[in-house]
Every structure is written in C-alpha cells, then in structure tokens.
Amino acid sequence: MNDILKLLEEDCRYTPDQIAAMTGRTAEEVSKAIDKLREDGVINGYTALIDWEKTDADTVTAFIEVKITPQRDDGFDRIAKRIYQYDEVESLYLMSGAFDFAVIVTGRSLKDVSQFVSLKLAPIDGVISTATHFIMKRYKDKHRIFSKKPVEEERVLFV
Amino acid sequence: MIDYERLMSSSVRSLKPSGIRRFFDILENMHDPSAISLGIGEPDFVTPWHIREAGIYSLEQGFTKYTGNAGLKALRAETSNYLKRRFDLSYDPDGEIFITVGGSEAIDLCVRALVEAGDEVIVPVPSFVCYGPLVTMSSGTPVYVETKAENEFRLTARELREAITPRTKLLILPFPNNPTGAVMERKDLLAIEEVLRGTDIMILSDEIYSELSYGIHHTSPANIDGLKERTLVVNGFSKAFAMTGWRLGYVCGPKPLLRQMVKIHQYGIMSAPTTSQYAAIEALKNGDDDIEMMRESYDRRRKLMLKRLRDMGLECFEPKGAFYMFPSIKSTGMTSDEFCTRFLEEEKVAVIPGTAFGQGGEGFVRMCYAASVENIEAAMDRMKRFLERVRK
Numbered sequence: 113m114n115d116i117l118k119l120l121e122e123d124c125r126y127t128p129d130q131i132a133a134m135t136g137r138t139a140e141e142v143s144k145a146i147d148k149l150r151e152d153g154v155i156n157g158y159t160a161l162i163d164w165e166k167t168d169a170d171t172v173t174a175f176i177e178v179k180i181t182p183q184r185d186d187g188f189d190r191i192a193k194r195i196y197q198y199d200e201v202e203s204l205y206l207m208s209g210a211f212d213f214a215v216i217v218t219g220r221s222l223k224d225v226s227q228f229v230s231l232k233l234a235p236i237d238g239v240i241s242t243a244t245h246f247i248m249k250r251y252k253d254k255h256r257i258f259s260k261k262p263v264e265e266e267r268v269l270f271v
Numbered sequence: 272m273i274d275y276e277r278l279m280s281s282s283v284r285s286l287k288p289s290g291i292r293r294f295f296d297i298l299e300n301m302h303d304p305s306a307i308s309l310g311i312g313e314p315d316f317v318t319p320w321h322i323r324e325a326g327i328y329s330l331e332q333g334f335t336k337y338t339g340n341a342g343l344k345a346l347r348a349e350t351s352n353y354l355k356r357r358f359d360l361s362y363d364p365d366g367e368i369f370i371t372v373g374g375s376e377a378i379d380l381c382v383r384a385l386v387e388a389g390d391e392v393i394v395p396v397p398s399f400v401c402y403g404p405l406v407t408m409s410s411g412t413p414v415y416v417e418t419k420a421e422n423e424f425r426l427t428a429r430e431l432r433e434a435i436t437p438r439t440k441l442l443i444l445p446f447p448n449n450p451t452g453a454v455m456e457r458k459d460l461l462a463i464e465e466v467l468r469g470t471d472i473m474i475l476s477d478e479i480y481s482e483l484s485y486g487i488h489h490t491s492p493a494n495i496d497g498l499k500e501r502t503l504v505v506n507g508f509s510k511a512f513a514m515t516g517w518r519l520g521y522v523c524g525p526k527p528l529l530r531q532m533v534k535i536h537q538y539g540i541m542s543a544p545t546t547s548q549y550a551a552i553e554a555l556k557n558g559d560d561d562i563e564m565m566r567e568s569y570d571r572r573r574k575l576m577l578k579r580l581r582d583m584g585l586e587c588f589e590p591k592g593a594f595y596m597f598p599s600i601k602s603t604g605m606t607s608d609e610f611c612t613r614f615l616e617e618e619k620v621a622v623i624p625g626t627a628f629g630q631g632g633e634g635f636v637r638m639c640y641a642a643s644v645e646n647i648e649a650a651m652d653r654m655k656r657f658l659e660r661v662r663k
Contacts, residue, residue, distance in 0.1 A: 119571070123644065130644065133578040134571035 116145055117154070124158040163250070163258045171218055173202070173250075174225045176233065177243040178213040188212065191238045200228050211243070222246065286404045290627030294611060298621045307650045309638040310621040312449055312595065314513040316568075318550070319561045322512060325553030326546045334549060338542045340533055342370025342521070346548050349555040350521055357559075358481065360493050360504065362523040369533055370543045370551075374479040374507035374520035376536070379405055381475045381503045381522065382441070384532040386411035390440035395426045396629030397597075398445040399477070403629070411440070417631030420599065423588050424453035428462035435466070441473045444492060447480035450628045450637035451597045452590020457490045464497045474502040479520070480593040482511035482562050485570050487591055493523070500525060508547075510593075511562055512554045517547040569594050572640040572647060579651040583658055594641045597625065601634040603661050611636055613661070618653040 115135050119126055126134075128142040135142070149155045164171045180191050188206055195215060196204045203216040215233070219225040226244070234242050250258055276284070294310055317323075341347065347364035354360040362368050371377040378401060386392055388410040394402045396415045403413040416434045418424040426444070444463075446455040455463075467474075474492050481489040492498040507520025522532065554561075573590065580587045580598050587598035600610045607624030615621050625632025640647060 126644070130575060130648070133575040134644075136574060 113145060113149070116142060117149070120146075120155065120158075161254055161256050165250070165258075170220045172220065172222055172225055173216065173218045173247040174229075175245045175247060176213075176215040176217060176229060177211040177245075178215055178233070179240040179242075180212050180238045181240060182212075183238060191236060194236050195233065198228070198232060200225075200232075282408055282410065285407060289400050291400070291623050294615060294621050294623060297612075297615055301619065303619055306619040306621070307642070307646050307653075308621040309640070309642055309647075309650055310623050311641075312639055313515050313641065314510060314565065314594075315641045315643070316513040316565055318512060318514050318517070319554075319558065321557060322514070322550050322554045322561075326517075326550035329546055329549035334545055336545065338370075338545050338548055340369075340537045340542055342368075342543055343545075343548045343552070346370055346552050346555075347521075349552050350523075353555045354506075354523065358489060358491055358494070360491060360523070362504075363526075366526040367529060368521055368523045369529055369536070370548060371507075371520045371522060371536065372540055372543050373509060373518045374477065374505050375401065376540065377505040377507070377520045377522040378402070378475065378477060380532045380535050381505065382406055382411075383409050383535055384528065385441050385473060389438060391436060391438040392441045392443065393431065393434045393439060394443045394629075395430075395445065395448075397424070397448075397450055397625055397632040397635070398443070398628055399449045400628065402443050402445070412438075414439070415630050417629075418451070418453065419631070420586075420588055420635075424448060424451035424597070425455055425459050426463065427459075428466050431463060431466050435470070435472070439470075439472050441475055442467070443475050443477065445477045447478075447484060447489070447592020449480065449593050450595050450623070450625065450632070450635075451588075452593050452595050454484060454487060454592040455490070455492075456487060457495070460490060460492050460495045460498065463492070464495050467501065468497060472501065474498065476502055476504050478504055478506045479510050481506060483566055483569060483594060484592045485566075485573060485590075489592070503528065508551050508554060512551075512558055513561075513565060514547075514550070514554065517544065517550060519543055519547040519551050569641060572642070572644060575644065576638065576640045576647055576651065579647075580654075583651075583655050585658070594639055596638045596640060597635050598638070599635055603658065605661065607633055607636055614654070614657055618657045620650045620653050 116131055119131050119134060128139040132139040132142045180188065182188055183190055192204060195201060195213065200217050200219060201215055202218050205214045206212065207214050217225055217228055219228060229242055229244055233239065252258065291310065298306055298308060347368045347370065350368050351362050351364040354362055371380065382405045386406055386409040390411040391414045392406045392411050394413045394415050395418050406413040414434050416426065416430050418426055444455065446453060476492050478491055491504055493502045493504050503522055503524035505520065505522050508514040508517060576596050577587060577589060580596060585598040587596060590596060600607065603610060607626050611622055611624045623637040625635030625637060
C-alpha cells in the first residue's frame with residue numbers, strides 16, 4: 113500500500129493504470145486500494161503546488177507562533193478546532209518547544225493577515241500570545257524547489 | 272599542406288565513430304520542444320546533495336592537490352567496505368583496488384595492460400560501444416559473440432566455448448548489460464567457470480550497473496570460486512550514485528596486475544579528480560539509501576515501460592538490470608536504423624538502433640527509461656501510433 117502512496121505523493125496525476133504498471137498490480141486493485149485509503153482518511157485530498165509569486169495574484173503567507181493554556185479534559189484539541197476552522201488557516205501544527213501551535217495563514221495583504229491575527233486568532237479563549245512571521249520567499253515546498261527552469265547543459269551523448 | 276589523414280595512426284583511423292551520436296545530431300537540429308529523447312544512457316537524478324556538499328566542503332578546506340596515484344586511502348578503504356557490504360566481495364584497499372577516472376578509464380587500463388598484438392578478446396554483443404575499439408587500439412583482435420534474445424541475452428557456456436581459441440587472452444563480461452538489460456546470475460557464471468577452468472583466460476567484468484538489478488541480487492564473477500583470481504572488476508560511481516559528471520570509478524583485482532596497471536594510470540592520468548574522490552567517500556559512507564531510492568524509482572519506470580511495450584504487441588524480454596528496454600521491432604519489417612530514423616522524424620522520439628551496440632542488435636532498439644513518467648508515457652503513446660501506422 114505504501115508504494116501506491118509514495119507514487120501519489122510524487123505525482124497525484126498518475127492514473128490507476130500507470131500505478132498498476134509501476135507496482136505490478138491490476139488497475140482495478142489500485143482503484144480499490146485508493147478508495148480504501150481515502151475512506152480511511154490516509155489520503156485527504158489532491159492539490160497542485162503553485163508558486164503564486166509568478167502570478168499576478170496578491171497573496172501573503174504568515175507563520176504564527178501561538179502560546180495557549182491547555183483546557184481541562186480537552187487539552188489542546190478544542191482550541192485547535194476553533195483555530196483551524198477559519199478558511200484563512202492553511203495549516204496548523206501542535207509543536208514541542210517554546211510555543212504550542214504553529215499556524216500558517218494566507219491572506220491577500222499584510223493588513224489582511226494582521227487583522228486576522230488581532231481580530232480572530234488572538235482573542236480566542238486560552239490563547240496567551242501570538243508572534244507573527246511573514247514569509248518573504250518560498251524556496252522549496254513538499255520536496256519541490258520553486259525556481260526558474262535550469263539552463264540546458266551541453267552534453268556528450270554516446271553512452 | 273600537411274596530409275593529416277596519412278599521419279594518423281592506422282588503428283585510430285580504423286575506428287568508427289559511435290553510432291549513437293547521429294540521432295542526437297538530428298534531434299538537436301529539430302529544435303522541437305515536443306521532441307523526447309529516450310536515447311541517453313544516464314541517470315535522470317542530480318547527485319544527492321549530501322554528496323555534492325562533501326565535494327564543496329573539500330574545496331573549502333583547500334583539498335585541491337593531486338592525490339596518490341591509486342586514489343585517497345580513505346576512499347579505497349570505503350570502497351573495500353562497500354564492496355564487502357553490498358556484494359560480498361573482499362578486496363584489500365592496499366593494492367587490490369585503485370581509483371580511476373570513471374569506469375571507462377578502468378576498462379581502458381585493463382585492456383591496455385593485458386592485450387597486445389596477436390591476442391584475442393571475447394566481447395559479447397550487443398554491449399556498450401567501447402570494448403572493441405579499445406582492443407583494436409591495443410593491437411588486439413576483438414572476437415564478437417552474439418548473445419541471443421531467447422537466452423535473455425546472457426552469455427552461454429556454449430557460445431563462449433565456441434569463441435575460445437589458443438589466442439584468447441581476455442573475456443569481457445558486461446553485465447548488467449547496456450543496451451539489453453541482461454544479467455548473469457550465479458548459475459550462468461558457474462557455467463562460465465567450467466569453460467574457463469584450466470585456461471589462462473582473464474575476465475574483465477564491467478559491473479557499472481551492479482546496483483541497478485531488479486528482483487535479483489547482483490552476482491559478480493569474483494563471487495565465484497575459481498573465477499576471482501582471473502577477474503578484474505570494474506565499477507564506479509556514475510550509475511549507482513548518479514555521479515556521471517564527476518568521472519570516478521575503480522578497478523579491483525589481483526595485486527600483480529594492478530601494480531602494472533597503475534603505471535599506465537600514473538603516466539596518463541596521475542590521479543582521479545580530488546574533489547570527486549572526497550565526494551565519493553561521502554557517497555560510500557552515507558549513500559546506501561540514495562541507491563535504494565533511485566533503484567526503486569527506476570524499477571517503477573521499468574515496469575511501466577515494459578507493460579506499455581508489451582501491450583503494443585512488441586516482443587520484449589524483461590530486463591533485470593541497468594535502465595534500458597531492448598524490444599524487438601522485427602514485426603515492423605524495418606531495420607533498426609530505418610525504424611529509429613523514421614520514429615525520430617515522424618514522431619519526434621529518439622531511441623537508439625540495436626546495431627549501434629554491435630552484431631545481434633539488428634531488429635532491436637534501445638530505450639532508456641531513466642526519463643520522467645510523463646515523457647515515458649508520451650513516448651509510448653507516440654510509439655503506439657507509429658506502430659499502428661507502419662504495420663498497415
């Protein structure tokens with residue numbers, strides 16, 4: 113099963129036929145396996161990796177450190193739920209170390225994101241403090257390097 | 272006017288340029304971004320960063336001088352550990368291993384050290400293009416033995432026995448094989464041992480693709496009792512670690528032979544590139560996972576291309592090594608050369624005619640699957656369309 117997952121992580125556009133050929137299964141077996149992985153919540157969706165900087169769209173991303181007081185019975189989970197339901201929140205992680213949550217937030221402008229932090233995130237019960245770091249440039253994401261096309265090298269081709 | 276042709280050594284003049292080149296010239300002149308090349312025999316990975324970084328670090332430290340002729344002691348020691356760990360081969364880093372400029376130099380040295388006028392060298396074909404010309408340059412005579420598709424392009428004991436004469440000095444064993452993808456397993460090598468027993472025939476085992484074996488574990492002739500003492504093992508970093516441009520390989524074998532070979536290396540090369548040697552130490556120490564990652568990736572693409580070719584009704588034996596498919600195109604009625612020329616001109620896909628790799632290659636083409644899945648699929652779609660058209 114993990115070989116199918118690795119392939120989908122490499123390129124989720126691979127068809128069941130292609131995955132079948134590459135892993136020595138039938139296409140039907142692959143489709144069934146993928147359905148099961150979706151049902152079990154192992155696969156949670158498919159998405160494209162976009163370098164928005166190369167488009168004319170305005171987007172700003174921030175990485176926000178959040179410290180909280182854990183709640184009786186629910187620990188961190190209830191507060192996490194109150195944070196991650198916002199559409200502005202791209203990712204949310206529980207961290208070890210100097211702060212508790214790492215929240216990644218996207219918006220159209222710095223102002224947009226700051227307003228989200230001060231009006232939505234900071235006032236949540238249990239949030240003690242926030243520290244917002246704006247992302248200046250994205251070099252690499254999900255194992256992909258965001259760069260221009262490399263120059264074609266001159267090569268000897270008789271091997 | 273100087274007549275340069277007349278000045279050139281006749282053995283050099285007699286060499287034919289590699290038959291692979293022509294297709295790239297056509298491809299390059301097309302200037303067509305939709306053109307796809309399955310022609311190059313090279314990993315499509317960049318050298319893993321930790322290996323590149325080790326090379327850079329060696330430069331930062333100022334390690335820019337020659338190394339000893341045989342290569343860095345630490346590199347020979349790591350090579351020895353690696354060969355033991357991966358292939359159960361035991362070689363003394365002090366005298367039984369030395370570091371060369373790619374596997375290519377190692378092959379050249381073996382041939383030059385052993386072969387002289389009157390000697391015959393058995394070269395199984397189809398195989399990589401360098402062996403015959405190097406033998407010719409040493410005034411020896413290459414004796415080509417055609418391996419057969421029905422034997423999965425392995426060299427059989429019978430074929431070998433028929434090629435041996437009192438003049439036979441050296442047998443080349445180029446497995447896993449470029450272009451066929453054939454491998455020699457233990458039983459095959461045991462049969463070779465039986466034929467060679469009692470003779471003085473040496474073996475040059477070119478194992479540059481040893482890490483790219485699929486579903487089987489690579490066996491070297493040096494793993495076989497009775498063959499090790501007559502075997503020179505050539506290997507390198509290009510294919511296992513995606514380090515083609517670093518130009519680094521090595522040769523292992525009996526001390527008395529290597530002592531002689533290192534003299535040629537000393538006069539012709541001095542020492543292999545120092546930066547590459549430092550990078551290679553890192554590759555051997557911490558690169559086993561990289562090998563696995565790349566091998567698995569090639570294996571997936573191998574299965575994909577094999578299935579596509581067979582679905583088109585092309586006869587193709589399952590290659591168990593290297594990164595090439597060698598399907599038969601005899602059903603089209605075309606020669607390999609016609610097939611490749613038309614396929615390139617009409618469908619803009621470069622593949623190499625089997626004839627570029629010697630006799631026995633007629634009726635086959637070589638396709639390298641070290642290409643992106645996207646390009647493999649597109650090339651296979653075009654191949655299917657091409658076949659449908661030419662088979663009518």
